[in-house]
Amino acid sequence: MSPTPRRLAATAAALAVLANAFPAAAQSSSPLHDAVALSSQTSASSTGSAVGSAASAVDAVGSARSSVPGAWVMPGSGKYPLPTDEGIVVPxxxxxxxxxxxxxxxxxxxxxxxxxxxxxxxxxxxxxxxxxxxxxxxxxxxxxxxxxxxxxxxxxxxxxxxxxxxxxxxxxxxxxxxxxxxxxxxxxxxxxxxxxxxxxxxxxxxxxxxxxxxxxxxxxxxxxxxxxxxxxxxxxxxxxxxxxxxxxxxxxxxxxxxxxxxxxxxxxxxxxxxxxxxxxxxxxxxxxxxxxxxxxxxxxxxxxxxxxxxxxxxxxxxxxxxxxxxxxxxxxxxxxxxxxxxxxxxxxxxxxxxxxxxxxxxxxxxxxxxxxxxxxxxxxxxxxxxxx
CATH class of the missing domain: 3.40.50.1820 (Alpha/Beta hydrolase fold, catalytic domain)
Structure with missing residues (x-):
C-alpha cells in the first residue's frame, strides 16, 4: 500500500513526540535518530515534500541497521536465552x-x-x-x-x-x-x-x-x-x-x-x-x-x-x-x-x-x-x- 499524506503525517507527529520526550536520543547517529529529528520538524497537518522526506527517513528504519536510543532499551530478566535441548524430537x-x-x-x-x-x-x-x-x-x-x-x-x-x-x-x-x-x-x-x-x-x-x-x-x-x-x-x-x-x-x-x-x-x-x-x-x-x-x-x-x-x-x-x-x-x-x-x-x-x-x-x-x-x-x- 502506498503511503498517504495522512498516514505519513501521523508518523511524523508520533515521532515528533518521541523526539521531544527523549532529547537524549539526539546524541545518537542512526536512521532511527534521523527519522525522529526530521519528523520533529514536520507538523501533523503537513503534506508534500516535507512529509515525503520524513517518510523516507522513517522507511530507513525498516531497511537499515540503526542504534536504539539507550532510554528505550528495557532491562532483561536475565533468564534469556532459554536453554535448548537438541534431544527434543517429538512434541x-x-x-x-x-x-x-x-x-x-x-x-x-x-x-x-x-x-x-x-x-x-x-x-x-x-x-x-x-x-x-x-x-x-x-x-x-x-x-x-x-x-x-x-x-x-x-x-x-x-x-x-x-x-x-x-x-x-x-x-x-x-x-x-x-x-x-x-x-x-x-x-x-x-x-x-x-x-x-x-x-x-x-x-x-x-x-x-x-x-x-x-x-x-x-x-x-x-x-x-x-x-x-x-x-x-x-x-x-x-x-x-x-x-x-x-x-x-x-x-x-x-x-x-x-x-x-x-x-x-x-x-x-x-x-x-x-x-x-x-x-x-x-x-x-x-x-x-x-x-x-x-x-x-x-x-x-x-x-x-x-x-x-x-x-x-x-x-x-x-x-x-x-x-x-x-x-x-x-x-x-x-x-x-x-x-x-x-x-x-x-x-x-x-x-x-x-x-x-x-x-x-x-x-x-x-x-x-x-x-x-x-x-x-x-x-x-x-x-x-x-x-x-
Missing part, C-alpha cells in the same frame, strides 16, 4: 500442573521446533460446559509466565462462565510470535508459528489430556500478540475460524509498522536481522498481513485501537512516569494508523465482514486493552460454536 506434554489463576493449568510441552520445553497456561472450559472451542491468546512484548492475559487481563475472571478453553503460551519476549530466520544471541530460539500451528494443537486436542474440544479454534492478541495473531491466522486459514487484534500493527514494510516491529525487537536487545532475515526472505511476505490479507476472507475478524490521547491531569494517569506516558501515547497512535491500514487493505479486496472498534481516549496499556476483551470475544464467539 509431547511432559506435565500438567495447577497454575496461577482461576482453574488455570500449566502445561509443560516439549517442542522440537524450539528445542526446549515451552510453558503454556491453559484455562479449560468450565466443568459441565461440554465440547468447547480453543482460543489462543498471544501476549505483548514481555510475554511472561504467568501470562499477562491472566495477571493483567484477568481473562480467567472475565470469561469464567464462557464455554471456551483459553490457551496462553508464555516466555516469548520480543518474539513477534514468528518463526525467526536465525537464533538470537539474547532472545534465543523463536519458532512460534510452527509451535502454535503444528505442534501444540494436536496435543491440546488429544482426548487423553482431558479437554473436550468442539473442533473450532480462534486466536487473538494485544500489541505484539495482535501482530502475531493476525499473521498466523492469515497464513493458516484452515486452522482458525476467528481472529482478533487489539492495538497491533500488521505490516512488515509500511513505515509506521516497520518502526513498531523494529523497536519491539531491538528495545529488548535482540537483533532485528534475525527476525525476518535479509530483504526478500519469505518471512517478510509471510508476516505482512496488510500486504495480503486474503487468508482472512472467510474468517470472523475483530480489530480495535484507541486514538492514543488522554487527559494528562486525569486521576488515571497522574502517577504515570514521563516515559510510560509518552510511549503509551505514541504507540497507541501508531496502532490506530496500523489498524486503519489493515481495515482499508481488507476493504480494497472486497472484505467488509470485519468489525473495527475505535475509542477516543486510551493509551497503549492494559487499562485500555481491557475495554476490548469482551467485545472481541462477543464478536468471535458465534464463529467458534460447533456446527449442528
Amino acid at each position: 509431547e506434554v511432559l506435565a500438567i500442573e495447577p497454575d496461577v489463576g482461576i482453574n488455570v493449568q500449566k502445561w509443560s510441552v516439549a517442542s522440537p521446533a524450539m528445542k526446549r520445553v515451552v510453558q503454556v497456561q491453559v484455562r479449560p472450559a468450565p466443568e459441565g460446559a461440554g465440547a468447547a472451542p480453543m482460543l489462543y491468546l498471544l501476549d505483548g512484548v514481555e510475554a511472561t509466565h504467568p501470562s499477562d492475559w491472566i495477571m493483567l487481563g484477568h481473562v480467567d475472571t472475565k470469561l469464567r462462565d464462557d464455554s471456551v478453553t483459553l490457551v496462553m503460551p508464555t516466555e516469548a519476549r520480543a518474539s513477534m510470535w514468528a518463526d525467526w530466520y536465525a537464533d538470537d544471541e539474547v532472545g534465543g530460539r523463536h519458532q512460534w508459528e510452527t509451535f502454535l500451528t503444528e505442534e501444540l494443537p494436536p496435543l491440546l486436542e488429544d482426548p487423553a489430556h482431558g479437554l473436550d474440544f468442539n473442533g473450532k479454534r480462534g486466536i487473538g492478541g494485544i500489541s505484539m500478540g495482535a501482530t502475531g495473531a493476525l499473521a498466523i491466522a492469515n497464513r493458516n486459514p484452515d486452522l482458525f475460524d476467528a481472529v482478533f487484534g487489539i492495538s497491533g500493527c500488521y505490516s512488515t514494510t509500511e513505515s509506521l509498522a516497520a518502526i513498531s516491529n523494529y523497536l519491539t525487537v531491538e528495545t529488548r536487545k535482540n537483533d532485528f536481522d534475525n527476525l525476518y532475515g535479509p530483504p526478500g526472505d519469505w518471512r517478510w511476505r509471510h508476516y505482512d498481513t496488510e500486504a495480503d490479507p486474503t487468508g482472512l476472507a472467510d474468517m470472523t475478524v475483530y480489530l480495535s485501537s484507541a486514538r492514543g490521547v488522554t487527559q494528562a491531569s486525569s486521576a488515571d494517569h497522574a502517577d504515570a512516569d514521563l516515559i510510560n506516558y509518552v510511549t503509551g501515547t505514541v504507540i497507541e497512535q501508531a496502532t490506530l494508523v496500523c489498524t486503519e491500514n489493515l481495515d482499508a487493505a481488507m476493504r480494497t479486496r472486497g472484505m467488509a465482514h470485519q468489525r473495527v472498534d475505535y475509542v477516543e481516549d486510551g493509551l497503549h496499556n492494559w487499562r485500555n486493552f481491557h475495554r476490548f476483551i469482551e467485545p472481541a470475544w462477543e464478536h468471535i464467539a458465534p464463529a467458534l460454536e460447533a456446527s449442528p
Whole structure:
C-alpha cells in the first residue's frame, strides 16, 4: 500500500513526540535518530515534500541497521536465552500442573521446533460446559509466565462462565510470535508459528489430556500478540475460524509498522536481522498481513485501537512516569494508523465482514486493552460454536 499524506503525517507527529520526550536520543547517529529529528520538524497537518522526506527517513528504519536510543532499551530478566535441548524430537506434554489463576493449568510441552520445553497456561472450559472451542491468546512484548492475559487481563475472571478453553503460551519476549530466520544471541530460539500451528494443537486436542474440544479454534492478541495473531491466522486459514487484534500493527514494510516491529525487537536487545532475515526472505511476505490479507476472507475478524490521547491531569494517569506516558501515547497512535491500514487493505479486496472498534481516549496499556476483551470475544464467539 502506498503511503498517504495522512498516514505519513501521523508518523511524523508520533515521532515528533518521541523526539521531544527523549532529547537524549539526539546524541545518537542512526536512521532511527534521523527519522525522529526530521519528523520533529514536520507538523501533523503537513503534506508534500516535507512529509515525503520524513517518510523516507522513517522507511530507513525498516531497511537499515540503526542504534536504539539507550532510554528505550528495557532491562532483561536475565533468564534469556532459554536453554535448548537438541534431544527434543517429538512434541509431547511432559506435565500438567495447577497454575496461577482461576482453574488455570500449566502445561509443560516439549517442542522440537524450539528445542526446549515451552510453558503454556491453559484455562479449560468450565466443568459441565461440554465440547468447547480453543482460543489462543498471544501476549505483548514481555510475554511472561504467568501470562499477562491472566495477571493483567484477568481473562480467567472475565470469561469464567464462557464455554471456551483459553490457551496462553508464555516466555516469548520480543518474539513477534514468528518463526525467526536465525537464533538470537539474547532472545534465543523463536519458532512460534510452527509451535502454535503444528505442534501444540494436536496435543491440546488429544482426548487423553482431558479437554473436550468442539473442533473450532480462534486466536487473538494485544500489541505484539495482535501482530502475531493476525499473521498466523492469515497464513493458516484452515486452522482458525476467528481472529482478533487489539492495538497491533500488521505490516512488515509500511513505515509506521516497520518502526513498531523494529523497536519491539531491538528495545529488548535482540537483533532485528534475525527476525525476518535479509530483504526478500519469505518471512517478510509471510508476516505482512496488510500486504495480503486474503487468508482472512472467510474468517470472523475483530480489530480495535484507541486514538492514543488522554487527559494528562486525569486521576488515571497522574502517577504515570514521563516515559510510560509518552510511549503509551505514541504507540497507541501508531496502532490506530496500523489498524486503519489493515481495515482499508481488507476493504480494497472486497472484505467488509470485519468489525473495527475505535475509542477516543486510551493509551497503549492494559487499562485500555481491557475495554476490548469482551467485545472481541462477543464478536468471535458465534464463529467458534460447533456446527449442528
